[in-house]
Amino acid sequence: MDFNDTPDEAAFRKEVRAWLDANATRKSDDKQSFRARNDDPELLAKAKAWQARKAEAGYARMTWPKEFGGRGATPILQVIYQQEESNYLVPLGFFDIGLGMCIPTMMAYAAPEHLKRYVKPALHGDEVWCQLFSEPAAGSDVAGIRTKAERAKMPDGGDGWVINGQKVWTSGAHYCDYGIVITRTDPGVPKHQGLTMFFLSMKTPGVEVRPIKQISGGANFNEVFFTDVAIPDSQRLGKVGEGWKVALTTLMNERLAVGLPSGGLDIDELMELARDTDLDDGPAIKNQQVRGKIADWYVQQQGLKLTRYRTLTALSKGQTPGPESSIIKIVAAPKMQDMGAFAMEIMGQGGIMKEQVPHAAGFQAQWIGGAGFRIAGGTDEILRNIVAERVLGLPSDVRVDKDIPFNQMGKK
Amino acid sequence: MDFNDTPDEAAFRKEVRAWLDANATRKSDDKQSFRARNDDPELLAKAKAWQARKAEAGYARMTWPKEFGGRGATPILQVIYQQEESNYLVPLGFFDIGLGMCIPTMMAYAAPEHLKRYVKPALHGDEVWCQLFSEPAAGSDVAGIRTKAERAKMPDGGDGWVINGQKVWTSGAHYCDYGIVITRTDPGVPKHQGLTMFFLSMKTPGVEVRPIKQISGGANFNEVFFTDVAIPDSQRLGKVGEGWKVALTTLMNERLAVGLPSGGLDIDELMELARDTDLDDGPAIKNQQVRGKIADWYVQQQGLKLTRYRTLTALSKGQTPGPESSIIKIVAAPKMQDMGAFAMEIMGQGGIMKEQVPHAAGFQAQWIGGAGFRIAGGTDEILRNIVAERVLGLPSDVRVDKDIPFNQMGKK
């Protein structure tokens, strides 16, 4: 039992490190980051440049087939690349959804000529993709979407569709070039059966993107409005009415992408704060309640990191990982919220002030951001359902809407 | 705002105290108890004697109408009597179910001649009653009972019923004289509709009582088996098929009866233990984790006591109490379990030993008994459902069995 690479992995890691040394700047310490702000246009340009270089070197999506610019490699090699890359000051994060979810969906359902047209620019960072699934009335229940697509003739006389409706929580829609969008094409059948998937240019007339400001102050997500957006039938992915099957492909890829939340403040900073801050009876670190909390969160932090190592071990052995990684966000999100709140409590009344002590703003951001993290990408409640059903084999919740045509579903 | 009696209440309290002083022995301190063990036959005799004396003095069920031996008094007077009585060394607890649930059900549904026959002996402690509702396959879901009652002719030629089946968790069945029993008389209709209630003598041939030993070692509950138990139709309570309505009367009275768990170890004993016991770094009471837990449980203990005072205030004013008392067991049961476990932890490895330190066995009994208290009389989960539905007005769970004939309900 060890954390070591196999000889092949070690050789690959060495190769990657050499390439990164030659092409990027190593971080001075592991807390340093590129300070990525998704709304910085210069950052996007830098990210595109880095993505291009990476793609040229064949590191961008190593698990993809060679014909699409990959290496047909095992997932563990991709993980090793990412581990190494995380030690360098490079701008990341813009392409994860596109390459992790949208393009794999395209690969499964798009026509060869479309793959020829879209895969390479996406891989090389020339074009960024987003996923247009959630709607105001369809969050946890994605299949409850209402955005309509109706058959129509295109100006050139070809078959096409007109889309009307609204999407929400679309990451990066404001800088994306393309998106995949799930729509309702038949409201007269039960909800999972009337859906159809398309891809489209975000510059198509009638598409309007508005940023959503969050409680945390950030605005990484968007609302996207569709008003008589006309697209040709050739942009359909999968059969008409089989959009749910297509969406499951996309969402399955999302599950594989879930990793550990990285960066951000954690036990080290909490210990530092507790060492440097007095409570009523002396340094906080001497207080057994503080120590108890630190220990609990340390056990969780370590537990998640080590659980990730178990998953990587399976990948390294070419096996399918177990379901253990399904616990990650269930643990990490409340921990983020609670630890932030507790750090604020250690600071006393002054815990409400931004930027007065080294990590004040950081812990406040965890406290408030944790509230969002408990919701985004699957709420606490949905994730527990998933563990109960998929891991423990318990029955699904009673579904009252299963066999009812979508347009017959009354609210009461 | 005060905890004082109204002038009328004060006068009554004085009267009660005088009567109790004349008829019973005052406890030397409030932790003293009669050490009631339900399986001590001598204790039952003493309890019956005390009940008789109480009934003669008109204190046994003051809220009942005068014709049944009550005073037609407001509930607050009954509470005052109980408060005062709790300061005296008297054997209690044998008649609560009979007088609190069974006889009120009889009053609502039994024929006048039956009331004439049964109410007085019950009130005076001559006859003890039990409630035969729960079954192995019907716990939280009482209406799912399977004990069958089928029409039959009695030996005397009169109309009657034959009961077959099994009840479980029947408090005191081993010393009870009578019981009310809910049965299924029509399995061909949805489950709430095919029930019928009866009362019967526990000495009726075919009734067999077996005690249930609990994890805690106690055996206050019983299984009751019915094998061809024949009873006349005159022992039916309510109409055939309307047993659920009758049961609701009984269960509503159960809700009114829920009070604070009294006696048992609590904060005082935990503080005493923490003061007298060393942890690694000195007396447990100096440890901030211990202090934090004590504070949390004190807040809960006080919160429940004071919540009860709010309910009593409403009774004192002749108002209907609010729903606040529904929180009591939700809080008290896990507190019992957790506090017992924590006290054991304070004692270290020695926390597993019975009877080595003053309260060891007591805290262990809380730890293990708490597991049962979280289930008995409504599980944590059922009680939260009740609060959510009855207090907050949230919808009931999806009921898949509502309109299906009982005998058509497949298990899968």
Next chain:
Amino acid sequence: MNFDFSDDQKLLKEQIARFLADKCPLKVVRRVLDGNEAFADEVWKGLVDLGVPGIGIPEEYGGLGLSPLELCVAAEEIGRVAAPVPFDTSVVLATEALKLAGSDAQKKKWLPLLAAGKAIGTLATAEGAQTPRPSNVRTLFGGGRLNGRKVPVADGEVATFAVVLAKNSLVLVELAQKGVARKGIETIDPTRKHCELTFTDATAELLGAEGEGWRLLERLYDAAAIYFAFAQVGGAEAAMYMARDYALQRFAFGRAIGSYQAIKHKLADCYVKLELARSNAYYGAMMLTDGGADLPLAAAAARIAATEAYDFASKENIQTHGGIGFTWEADTQFHLRRARVLALSIGGPMAWKDRLVTRLEQKNAA
């Protein structure tokens, strides 16, 4: 047994509730959030017209001379709507500090102004992101002069005076003088403005005897804990019902999310915590009114229970709302922010739990 508010007190509560429902809906809180107002002036003026700042001030000093119970019902309603007004600072902390420690001259000068809403007071104890202790308080008072820095101070920018912890004493300092510099700071709750106060040879005077600051502060915090507990109970109840209402109208998988046990039991837990908090707060109010021996213990219990209830309800209100509840447009944020400010402003739960057990030890030893 009369463990409830009187009909008159309930009437006052309703009156204040009606006024606030009308004049202080959450869109007023949002206006303060997004704007530059120190507080919602028209709401404050209305509360002054209703006599709220004078509730606890004796009639001889221009107040209504009512009992703590009346101030408790006011606190609950103000907490319910998360009103952006200097209630906690001026009506609770500054007024109670004066009543507790003020000389007759100080009371005569300030209480009538406070009662009439013509002065706003505040309390300044913290000096940065650390619990103040005798060993770390650097603000000093001597020869009638105050020197030091206090931050964060709620309403410090608009307050007429502040009660300041200077080493081991409380002093009263008028803020409109050249020895006082005020600088607005950013906090997690923009709906209650805070600032940094810097004193440079500022004219000030003792409030209470010299060296009595910590003892006075403890008594002041006990009273404040109870009023704050009512504000927290009001806020927790509002957050709980906001979540409940949303759970009834939001549908997922063909039914209201309020029909799922995950949501039902979460909200039931909100209710349980709320009722524990309410009962403990009532007892605190009763002890405060009677000056009962249990006051310190009751105050600590009220504070702990109410902080827990509001924290939980405000967090789980967002969780119940899902994504929409995390947007700037959602009203859920007001309770989340306010819950945290109230939780920390007179010491967090950890400190109060230690205090509670100390008091329990004292009671048991007595």
Next chain:
Amino acid sequence: MNFDFSDDQKLLKEQIARFLADKCPLKVVRRVLDGNEAFADEVWKGLVDLGVPGIGIPEEYGGLGLSPLELCVAAEEIGRVAAPVPFDTSVVLATEALKLAGSDAQKKKWLPLLAAGKAIGTLATAEGAQTPRPSNVRTLFGGGRLNGRKVPVADGEVATFAVVLAKNSLVLVELAQKGVARKGIETIDPTRKHCELTFTDATAELLGAEGEGWRLLERLYDAAAIYFAFAQVGGAEAAMYMARDYALQRFAFGRAIGSYQAIKHKLADCYVKLELARSNAYYGAMMLTDGGADLPLAAAAARIAATEAYDFASKENIQTHGGIGFTWEADTQFHLRRARVLALSIGGPMAWKDRLVTRLEQKNAA
């Protein structure tokens, strides 16, 4: 990355699991619960035949000379069935104490007997219901004689020898001598027998250097924490699946109780705690095998996570069963009792959390 057991280790695990599934179903645990056996003799003999007591004992001392990893997989399977055998005492505590502190003569004498199941050892530290500390340990050793009283001592009635904490030293004492009185005591878990040992001028010898007792105990507990963690992980998993299976077959309101979110999410929480415990236990096993610098920290983390997981799963298993789960006839009780015994036997979670943070401070300072 090879953070998993090897195929050989998994094979051993399966072998032990198969044996225990066959010979140690819960009805055997019940037999010990209701009877007077010291432990389940045939199960212990079978484990001896499988070589379990010798797994961690070097070949030169008659053991199998395998790594801690092999003992970890055995611990998990033994914990899974709550086997009533002297594994925690003899195979973990006594054997590890000898390996850690024994002289060559002591090892030569005892390890082969332990490996062959011909001797049973135990550890005796507590003197009543209090955490032993240098200031409260009264048992004394001097001039080759041991005097004092130890209680509770697991398997003390049948053990051949005990490792005893005498003031600040560990001593080894053979129990079949007239200076030793043994008296069975009642505990919360009758499936693991405990006793009181009274030493009156009993012949004994130092185990390790004089005055090194506490330091040795800390190292012994670190190793034990990891083996116990595997036992707790096994038990927690068994309790979780017992609850899951019941939730699938028990119906209420026309559907399996496992279809209600209250039950689903409770069991999901069991799984989450279980996986956190498993991952931390794996790291402990790896550190134990490598003698890594992180061993003390990893041991504390494994202990805390595993104790929490087993405590929770064993409690909520009963809760999931409802009334039937609280009856003496139900098998739920075995895990509840064992979880508590394992939680307390080498110090409870509070103590280990303090220890963890101390070690974290040391690591950060290094």
